[in-house]
Amino acid sequence: MDMQALRKNIIGCMAMLIASLGAVEAQDGSILPKHITEHPLNITVLGADAKSTLNYDEEGLPPTIILKKKITQVNKGLRYTYTLTALADISFSISKQWSMGVADPDLAQFYAPGFWYKRNTRSPEKAPSFKKAKYWSFREDRLSAPVVVGFNPEKGDWFSVSRMDVLNNDPRPSTLEGKTVTATDIGSLGFGEHTGQSIQLRGAYPFVEAPYSYQSKLDLKPAWQAFFPLSKGASVTVVWELSYGKATDFTDLVNQQWNKAFDRFDPQPIPTVKTDAEIKAILSNYFYGSYAETKDLKGFSGLWFNTETCETTGVLSVGFCGKVLANSYNLLEYGYKTQNEAHIALAKKVLASYYTNGFTENGLIRELVFGSNAETVFSLRKQSEGIKNLLFLLDYGQQSGSPRPDIEVKVEKLLLNLVDMQQADGSFPRKFDQDFDTTDPSKGSTQSIITPMVMASRFFKNPRFLKVAQKAGVYTKKNIIDKADYFSSTLDADCEDKEAAAIAAASFYHLALASESDMYDHYVALAGKAAVFGLSWYYLYDVPFDKESLLYKAGLKTRGWGNVSTENNHIDVWAFDFPHVLIWLAKEQGNTRFSQMATVIETSIKDQMLPYKGHMVGVGKVGYMPEIIQHTTWDYGANGKGFLNAHMSVGWTVASIWEVLTPGRFQRFMERHP
Template sequence: MRIISHPALWLAILFGQACKGPEAELPQHILEQPLEISALNEKGETLIVYKEGGSDGGTLQLEKQVDAESEHSLTYTYTIHAKADMDISLQKDWTLASTTFEEAEFLLPGFWYKRNLRSPEKAPSFKTADFWSFREDRLSAPLAVGYNPNNGQWVKLERRDSLLRDEKPESMQGNIKLLTDIGSLGIGKGSNQQTLLRGNFPFLESPSSYQSKLKLNPKWMAFYPLKKGEKLKVSWTVSFGKAERFSDMVKNTWETTYDHYKPSQVENTKTDIQIKEVLSNYFYESYAETKDLKGFAGLWFDTKTCENTGVLSVGFCGKTFANAYNLLEYGVQQNNSEHIALARKVLDSYYANGFTYTGLIRELVYGTNAEDVYTLRKQSEGLKNLLFLLDFDKRQGIQRATLEQQIKTLMHRLVELQDKTGGFPRKFDANFKVLDNSTGSTQSIITPMVMAARYFNEPEFMKAAVMAGSYAEKNIIEQSDYFSSTLDANCEDKEAAAIAAVSFYHLALAADDASRQKYVSLAKEAAYFGLSWYYLWDVPFPKESLLGRTNLKTRGWGNVSTENNHIDVWAFDFPHVLEWLARETDEPRFSEMAKVITSSIKDQMLPYEGHMVGVGKVGYMPEIIQHTVWDYGANGKGYLNAHMSVGWTVASIWEVLTPGRFGRFLERYP
């Protein structure tokens, strides 16, 4: 121990034995910067009271310990002993000396990928600032990675303390005092154009705080209140290495972070059959009729009342065909004539009136909606479930020649939209005129094309699926550019990666031996990006908040996108793909995480008698779970948004609980 004495400050710096020897040293391209401790004065202004290596203050004692976790990893632990009452903030920087800001790419899992340049200017990205600092609960794991694509060097900064406490703040901007375990991680440009990684405790959100959809609020900085005689310990781990590609870095980061947290399955209160029984109430409560259609209202419910909106939607978000199929199949399995009759009523209506005069599936029907915009993703999801329904009816001895022809014709029309690269446009009008030529949703059409190729014995559909796969491989997988699969945001998102993994899984099951292994590898690569959005840790909530009272465990829940910073139950058949990948690649983490996801999302927020979790009706699985300081327009961290779309949430949980559908479909149509 070396003690430096000043009239007004005691500084004790402790070096453990792990610090002795070259294994405890950072490489030359990573420069450690001195810790800064700031405090609030009586006016609420920030003052720098101590900079590591200097002398000032008179109100604290500091201990520093550096431990070598491995030859490529160091943990920095600071312990502050308060000599007087004080409200303090810690800031620690590491500079990447051989990586300029202009060339650097970053990973903050579940929130920031590369430079976030797909995101709009009203969401965080380097379009509007060259440095950003974010609360750790925005991230699926509290870490930040800086990556140099030119030399493959990466540096990872992780918070390594237990994050168990977060209280409701008195203000959402400026300087505040707060008892919290949540810090922040910063990325961007430091001095001399070098790349900077920063840890703050408590959190600093700068230059803006992203607290509502497409709304950047002023800078927000928390200070931790310490009483005289109390101590505070904060730890960060810095790791470093090399990766050939950004995707390799993402894979390595996810695997090592998973191994650190080792998330366990969440204990469930209901069986899968009981969960389906609860969800079934949604079908009856949401039943609605328009002038020519019958279906399940799926969108824009008031969360507290869940009054029927009458909005019918195919594909994301209402999932009318998926839900009708689920109810029909379940009704037959349970010998429940009411389930069967309700499902048939909805399907007969759509078979008669659910297509436009040009053959498109009517995606969104309510009131005076013009129905003039159509999307590749909704058409694809509708077609997938229509093909499942055709197969189901065929097994029941029911022939639907007219519907078969409608589906076949529509799929040929969609093939005509495919460009020479294999990409498909995101949106088009009723006459198939392209309205949005962004091709980030291309992977969504692969599954129905594979199914249609088998069902109709139509090689053109398989050719289109293979071309779409080739597009996704070159433009999405190889570029690590997963974007635009959420319908209300065109940015980096979870669903683009997970749908890509699912699509290549389906291609692999349908492929010959020569192509199969390539598709397995592509599914695996996409799966790591999909997994990077799912939480490996449990975010703390204020005890008085809804999610605090519910005791929600966030491990296994996925962030939505860089624009929509909330968690939800989106999973569908992604856990089944992870189970398959575990077998194909001998990677048990995939299977383990699939079980964590499934166990966590299926009934923690399921509303049933005695457990309504802030939702107005039984079975209406909530959509927008606000786990961090962000909301879709109302209520903030620890609560649900005031409105929600439910059709897709019910369909997601149902599909999670019903594995093997696609494989059995292909077996029946070899």
């Protein structure tokens, strides 16, 4: 054996001894439960050709690495600290695995906040789910908190792995598939079936995305593995925490995990630059810049803008995404409050056209108007949102001495037609045609109709509408909340999503305000359960960006922004009245986390990416709040992480921020219509 080989052998033995001694000293007698197994750390070294790899583990280290392993006991878990020191220039990847015994892996459920719920079975084939593969690993910045959880619903056992390091750096990688060398802080967290009767969780650093990397909508790209470049003599430390416990069901699991993650990060409000009044003044530019006329309608163009130019597209949309009626109400109310005659005149012009030509022959609200578009499919959610805002407008007209009894008749007739669509179980179909015949029987949007039905029961003094809302609430409880199955409330996807949970929380809030004391507490509890699922989509920490990216230069802090859905992995400003619901729940349930997070959401989304003079953040016009914020390796159509998509829909983003800044609307409506 030559001296060089002998030296490598000695160094390898020393490294193994250090690792072994560290584990013994740190274990301090702590032992994992019998159903959880720790597996050795795996180490992969990238070859000089940047293609080949050599695989090792902590029991047989590479000769170019010294490894120190420390395990410390924490409350119901263990913290694993690995420090790697290079004895030569290397590029490496490490991964750590834990497994948990289960009787039937096919019944196991997993939770990766803001991206994976149970088994993601609501997601389509071309998005991540167990329909495509039985093991998945994702970059940590895809998750609203860097934690993954495995759950055995049969026994109530869960175990989780959290990345505990602060994530500060994420330079733009040289490639988005295969192997890449990058000095990123971002690792990955994985989960899925193991071998036999067990499931696994895995932490990796840097990130490994496998078996596919989900970087574009409904496009699963090849696996992607990063290697960290470590210079001779340099060290890097990676910390994971393994926790375990019991949960009564998946809802209890998510509640426990969200509380734990919230307490760990303790997210604080974002200092704002603009006052609420200044923000509304800036947003009001959108109403004038987007104004458009079709052959028989006038309104605010809300969809499909070029982000850099924001040229008006002429597309008028009611409900999500254009929010023409919501924004008309916003502008009208704002105009009277600020005594701005131009605002009032513009809002009235839009409303006059919709009151005259905004309904189909069968009384449905026209949802999407542009060119020769044939409106053949209508959605429960858009109709519900349109009715909600029409009721606000009709109420405002009554209060200001300008009632519209003709529109009241139209709205009541539409509501009665929708009532007839309610199924015996209380559900409503997701979509239907102009004759109210079902085209999409999916029931996941049922909760969206609860609020307008509650409002209608008061406005029209018709208890039948309240009974419909209550019956829809029964369906929502049994099939969405009790089953923890929040899905299909986004309109461009049919999968697990944020809005289904947040809308359910708001719906039960509104039912509570319309109910006597015996049902009030019941609805409070349901709103609280749904709210936690809604909150699980919102980021609790700030993800890092490449220093040359738009979002880095804008100084974006991601805490308080919410992932969209399991199909659409970007963040946006969707909030509307959800922060107000959280504040109400905080008072009703004594939950200060809710009120704190409500403030974080509000302060984070309202002006960080608001385009105004000297702060246009890549947007072409003042007041056009951008829609698609690509905070992770995600390309909704263009540009990728750290940038905005090339196109955006703005009507709803303006309406969301406006509603966040206008609390108490629903309560005041209910008080005026006892």
